[in-house]
Each structure stands twice: as structure tokens, then as C-alpha cells.
Amino acid sequence: MTTETQIQEKPVPETTFPWERGTYDPPPAYAWLREHEPVRRVVLHDGTPAWLVTRYNDVRSILADPRVSSNQNLPGFPQIELVPRPSEEESTFLNMDAPRHTLFRRLISKHFIVKKLEVMRPRIQALVDEHIDHIIDRSEPFDFVEEIALPVPSTVIAWLLGVPPSDHPFFNRETEALLAASLGTEEAIERATEAYANINDYVDRLIAEREKLDDPGDDILGDLVRASREGQIERRDVLNTAWLLLVAGHDTTANMIGLGMLTLLEHPDQLAQLQAEPALIPDAIEELLRYLTVVHLIILRIATEDIEIGGVTIPAGEGIIPLNFAANRDDGHFPDAAKFDIRRRPRDHVAFGYGVHQCIGQALARIELQIVFETLLRRIPNVRLATDPADIQFKSHASINGIARLPVAL
Ligand code: HEM
Numbered sequence: 001m002t003t004e005t006q007i008q009e010k011p012v013p014e015t016t017f018p019w020e021r022g023t024y025d026p027p028p029a030y031a032w033l034r035e036h037e038p039v040r041r042v043v044l045h046d047g048t049p050a051w052l053v054t055r056y057n058d059v060r061s062i063l064a065d066p067r068v069s070s071n072q073n074l075p076g077f078p079q080i081e082l083v084p085r086p087s088e089e090e091s092t093f094l095n096m097d098a099p100r101h102t103l104f105r106r107l108i109s110k111h112f113i114v115k116k117l118e119v120m121r122p123r124i125q126a127l128v129d130e131h132i133d134h135i136i137d138r139s140e141p142f143d144f145v146e147e148i149a150l151p152v153p154s155t156v157i158a159w160l161l162g163v164p165p166s167d168h169p170f171f172n173r174e175t176e177a178l179l180a181a182s183l184g185t186e187e188a189i190e191r192a193t194e195a196y197a198n199i200n201d202y203v204d205r206l207i208a209e210r211e212k213l214d215d216p217g218d219d220i221l222g223d224l225v226r227a228s229r230e231g232q233i234e235r236r237d238v239l240n241t242a243w244l245l246l247v248a249g250h251d252t253t254a255n256m257i258g259l260g261m262l263t264l265l266e267h268p269d270q271l272a273q274l275q276a277e278p279a280l281i282p283d284a285i286e287e288l289l290r291y292l293t294v295v296h297l298i299i300l301r302i303a304t305e306d307i308e309i310g311g312v313t314i315p316a317g318e319g320i321i322p323l324n325f326a327a328n329r330d331d332g333h334f335p336d337a338a339k340f341d342i343r344r345r346p347r348d349h350v351a352f353g354y355g356v357h358q359c360i361g362q363a364l365a366r367i368e369l370q371i372v373f374e375t376l377l378r379r380i381p382n383v384r385l386a387t388d389p390a391d392i393q394f395k396s397h398a399s400i401n402g403i404a405r406l407p408v409a410l
Pocket residue numbers: 070093094095105157160244245248249250252253256294295298299300350351352353354356357358359360361362364365
């Protein structure tokens with residue numbers, strides 16, 4: 001029989017990994033592991049083993065280690081989602097190693113540098129204002145996720161991919177339907193499958209139009225089409241990269257906006273400080289990124305050689321899950337890490353990962369989040385929850401955390 005004390009001493013579930021997280025917080029077992037067994041072997045739902053890494057320094061060290069691979073086609077690569085992993089044909093550079101990974105980063109990184117993105121600020125500001133104009137006179141509660149959190153990042157991705165404005169309603173509708181798959185209902189999954197096919201056909205047509213031009217353009221799609229013309233990459237890679245940007249740039253930022261808003265509403269003292277001192281917004285965004293770590297089960301690796309870390313040896317060929325959520329809640333690095341504190345300035349959090357695969361879109365995400373929150377606090381300072389917080393459903397089983405709906409009122 002298990003006693004209460006034993007449970008407290010070793011609260012690591014016997015069930016397969018991943019374990020359910022709380023609302024804002026990681027599964028309690030992460031804290032225990034960090035303290036007692038910072039590198040621990042667990043079993044995933046398909047029976048494969050993988051090593052959890054929970055301490056901040058160890059997570060960074062694994063992510064900077066050239067002996068780990070992101071190639072999901074290697075046998076033993078950890079699989080978290082229950083959906084089948086993409087085929088080798090559908091691989092994106094998220095799952096490639098050098099030198100191929102380096103080639104893709106080189107091809108598109110110039111579109112993600114701060115200087116280039118700063119030029120987009122006025123355009124993003126106008127977009128956010130336009131969405132706030134739609135809701136500012138509402139006397140009835142509305143869903144913040146539907147009105148703000150989903151459409152803003154979706155439109156920004158549409159710009160990046162060169163989707164003409166007349167097609168934005170189609171693009172936003174379909175990407176939203178795609179993301180709704182995480183709700184898990186049969187109806188949502190069926191609609192998401194249809195949306196996947198619609199977006200795929202659409203992006204394929206966008207690429208085909210560029211291919212007909214002598215000069216395919218100087219944006220991301222243009223650079224990728226040119227690289228495929230020169231034989232550096234395959235045509236299929238152009239489509240796959242467009243998909244990666246769409247998936248990596250939308251759900252992530254949308255969940256940060258939705259969950260970030262909820263976090264501020266649930267911490268009225270912090271919200272009041274931010275309203276009194278808007279210059280704190282960039283710091284508050286970094287703290288939201290650290291505290292929420294919405295992209296918490298995406299960073300997966302496999303050891304290509306034996307790796308000694310945290311007192312154990314991870315054998316070559318076994319999966320590694322560097323838990324950035326556990327690292328971001330490591331008291332050894334962020335004192336009192338479970339506390340949300342907008343004045344903390346956690347500059348070196350790992351919400352965007354670390355090492356060669358560190359998020360290429362992080363500067364863009366930061367600009368979007370800063371504009372969204374600055375504008376919300378200024379234009380709708382009285383926004384309040386229009387539901388009991390206990391009724392808010394967290395996507396607690398998804399690899400990217402968030403909330404599907406956030407009823408608010410003005
Ligand atoms: C708040 C929003 C975001 C968060 C929290 C986030 C988080 C992450 C994380 C943790 C990784 C590392 C994956 C790994 O190491 O295996 C990553 C990679 C990536 N992200 Fe983001 N991301 C965000 C927004 C964006 C945006 C806006 C874009 C682009 C429009 C983007 C594009 C990518 C791409 C392409 C990769 C793969 C990089 C590589 O493998 O070299 N992300 N992101």
C-alpha cells in the first residue's frame with residue numbers, strides 16, 4: 001500500500017510520459033525530479049524510453065551538445081503526440097541536423113532579424129487596432145481568443161508567406177480550423193483534416209505562381225523558390241518550410257496572447273503595475289514567456305553518442321526530452337520560480353529553446369506580444385473575465401499549452 005509520505009517523497013507518476021500539467025504550472029513531478037533525479041529515464045505511450053532533463057543548466061547543456069540530433073526519423077526518436085509523425089518527405093528543418101539545417105536557417109534567417117522586423121511594427125499596430133475597433137463597443141461578453149489571440153498572429157503569418165489581402169479571410173478561417181484539432185472532438189478533427197488539405201493546396205498554388213515568374217521575389221517564399229530553382233533544396237522543401245512557419249508561428253503566439261491575458265487578469269496587482277508603468281511591458285512579456293512556457297513538449301532530441309550528464313549516461317540511440325518548462329521553473333536559476341513577477345527580467349529563459357534550433361521567429365513573436373499587450377492595456381483597460389476562472393479549459397494534454405476560449409467583457 002502506498003502511504004501519503006511515500007507519495008510526497010516520490011511523486012513521479014508510474015504512468016507513461018507526458019504527465020498532465022496543471023493550469024499554469026508544470027506537473028509537480030518536475031520539481032521532484034529537478035531536486036532528486038535531474039536526468040531520469042521514463043517510458044512514452046508507444047513503449048519507447050526517453051530521458052527527461054529538468055535542471056536549467058543541464059537543459060542548456062544538452063541543447064548545445066553536438067552529440068544530440070533532432071532527426072525524428074532516427075529509430076528511438078521520442079514521439080509525444082499520438083498522431084503519426086510526419087513522413088521523411090514531410091520533414092522540416094525543425095527536425096534536421098547540420099549541414100542541411102544550417103542551409104535552411106541561412107536561407108531564411110535574414111527575414112527574422114530585429115532590424116527587418118521592426119519595420120513591420122506600424123503594420124502590426126494597425127492590425128491590432130483594427131481588431132480592437134471591432135470589440136471596443138461591445139456590451140456583451142466576447143471570446144478574446146477568437147477576436148484577438150487567433151487572428152493577429154495568423155494575419156502576420158499570411159504577410160510572411162505573401163498571401164494577398166483578399167485571401168486573408170480564407171487563410172484565417174482555415175488556420176483557425178486547423179488549430180481547433182487540439183480540442184480533440186471528432187467534429188473538430190474532421191474539419192481540421194479538411195483545413196489541412198485546403199491550406200496545402202492553397203500554399204502549393206502560391207508557390208506555383210512564384211515559380212512562373214523570372215524573379216520570384218525577395219520575401220521568404222521568393223528566396224525559397226530561388227533556392228529550389230538553383231537545386232539547393234527540393235520543391236517539396238519550399239512547401240514544408242511554409243508549413244513549418246505557419247504551424248510554428250501561429251499556435252505558439254496565439255496561445256501566448258490568450259494565456260498571457262488570462263495570467264494578467266488573474267494577477268490584478270501585476271496588471272495594475274503594468275498599467276501604471278507601460279515601460280515594463282517588454283519585461284512583463286519575458287516573464288510571461290518564462291512563467292507560461294507554452295511550447296513545453298516540442299523540444300525533442302536523440303543521443304547519437306553516449307552522453308554523460310547529471311550523474312548518468314544517456315546511451316546512444318535513446319531519446320532525450322530537455323524540459324524547458326522545468327528549466328524555466330528551476331529555483332536554482334530563477335529564485336522563487338513559481339511566482340509570476342513582471343519585474344523579474346528573466347533574460348535567459350528557455351521558452352524559445354536554446355542552441356542551433358532556438359526559435360527563429362522569436363523577435364517577431366516579441367514584437368507581436370509587445371504591441372498586443374501595450375494596445376490592450378491602453379485601449380481596453382477595464383477588460384475583465386466574464387466567466388468563473390475554474391471553468392476555463394486549459395489544453396493540458398497538448399504539446400503547446402493554451403486555452404481554447406477566454407470569455408471577457410468590457
Ligand atoms: C511566443 C511564441 C513562440 C514560442 C514560445 C516559440 C517556441 C519555439 C521553441 C521552443 C523552438 C525550439 C524547438 C527545438 O529546439 O526543437 C522553436 C523553433 C522554431 N520556431 Fe518558434 N516559437 C514562437 C513563435 C514563432 C514564430 C512567430 C515563428 C515564425 C513565424 C516561429 C518559427 C519557428 C521555427 C521555424 C522554429 C524551428 C527552428 C529550427 O529548428 O532551427 N516561432 N520555437
